[in-house]
Amino acid sequence: MSLGPHADFIIASYALTAFVVAAMIAWVIVDYGAQKRVLGELEERGVTRRSQRETQS
Amino acid sequence: MALIDLANPTRFLTLVNRLLPWLAAATAILFAVGLYRALGAPDDYQQGATVKIMFLHVPAAWLGMMGWGLMSVAALGTLVWRHPLADVAGKAAAPIGAAFTFICLVTGSLWGRPTWGTYWVWDARLTSMLVLLLLYLGVLALYWTAEDPGRGARAAAILSLVGAVNLPIIKFSVDWWNTLHQPASIVRMSGATIDPSILVPLLIMAAAFTLLFFTLHLAAMRNEILRRRVRTMQLMQAQKFAEAGA
Numbered sequence: 001m002s003l004g005p006h007a008d009f010i011i012a013s014y015a016l017t018a019f020v021v022a023a024m025i026a027w028v029i030v031d032y033g034a035q036k037r038v039l040g041e042l043e044e045r046g047v048t049r050r051s052q053r054e055t056q057s
Numbered sequence: 058m059a060l061i062d063l064a065n066p067t068r069f070l071t072l073v074n075r076l077l078p079w080l081a082a083a084t085a086i087l088f089a090v091g092l093y094r095a096l097g098a099p100d101d102y103q104q105g106a107t108v109k110i111m112f113l114h115v116p117a118a119w120l121g122m123m124g125w126g127l128m129s130v131a132a133l134g135t136l137v138w139r140h141p142l143a144d145v146a147g148k149a150a151a152p153i154g155a156a157f158t159f160i161c162l163v164t165g166s167l168w169g170r171p172t173w174g175t176y177w178v179w180d181a182r183l184t185s186m187l188v189l190l191l192l193y194l195g196v197l198a199l200y201w202t203a204e205d206p207g208r209g210a211r212a213a214a215i216l217s218l219v220g221a222v223n224l225p226i227i228k229f230s231v232d233w234w235n236t237l238h239q240p241a242s243i244v245r246m247s248g249a250t251i252d253p254s255i256l257v258p259l260l261i262m263a264a265a266f267t268l269l270f271f272t273l274h275l276a277a278m279r280n281e282i283l284r285r286r287v288r289t290m291q292l293m294q295a296q297k298f299a300e301a302g303a
Contacts, residue, residue: 001096001097002106003106003109004100004105004106004107005105005171006105006106006107006171007106009107009110009167009168009170009171010106010107010109010110012167013109013110013113013114013163013164013167013168014113016160016163016164016167017113017117017160017164020156020159020160021269023156024152024153024156024273025273027152028273028276028277028280029276031277031280031284032276032279032280032283035280035283035284035286035287036283038287039283039286039287039290042287042290042291042294045294047290047291047293047294047297048290049286049289049290049293
């Protein structure tokens with residue numbers, strides 16, 4: 001596959017898009033882990049939401 | 058599960074946890090097929106190989122606009138119906154829509170240099186797309202800087218509805234004004250003007266990017282629901298400490 005005389009522009013476009021998409025995927029994965037960790041710590045300390053208490057009782 | 062049950066965040070989370078692995082797998086498969094077809098597509102008779110940038114630029118433009126459309130519907134849900142998940146949906150869509158709008162602008166610029174001889178012109182299509190990115194940044198600033206999340210959500214919802222005016226301006230800018238940007242060649246009353254050898258890979262890439270958008274959006278909504286639970290529990294803990302100290 002030849003990208004012709006403007007290969008730099010094509011490669012830069014694909015590289016930038018791959019970077020932004022990878023950053024978005026990393027953002028949702030890291031954020032999910034962070035929220036689950038804090039929730040776990042709060043639950044370990046005995047903090048529960050009202051709806052959780054109602055379910056448990 | 059009835060649709061109304063999804064208004065309950067816990068039931069919504071259960072559904073999202075089930076759906077996400079399937080959506081992620083379908084997205085990866087569509088991208089594999091789309092990239093294979095896109096990179097193997099023939100060169101354009103005028104633009105040569107630079108037409109390959111279109112397979113990124115056009116889907117990103119569509120999704121940048123779709124993201125704002127989604128936020129506008131969510132804004133109605135927040136302001137009119139007060140749906141519990143509406144603001145979650147709007148807030149989760151904003152950074153993803155902003156990212157796609159950014160991709161559209163930068164790949165468009167990189168496509169413009171070899172095609173038009175310039176990275177940027179202040180024509181109506183390019184400028185209205187830049188305005189969309191600035192609107193996204195405005196909504197994100199409202200969400201991130203508001204001390205009271207409820208007030209931030211209402212302000213962001215109002216900006217989302219006002220900013221929806223920009224969507225038809227983007228779409229019809231190439232018809233209403235003289236622009237360096239080409240007129241519509243895919244979504245038009247008389248049908249697409251692109252040869253199927255390029256149109257088919259473009260539509261597969263558009264489907265792949267759309268699935269990616271919804272996968273990321275559902276994952277970001279799940280994170281936002283958890284973040285709100287964390288905030289509620291931290292406030293309850295603080296209240297307990299305050300009562301114990303009094």
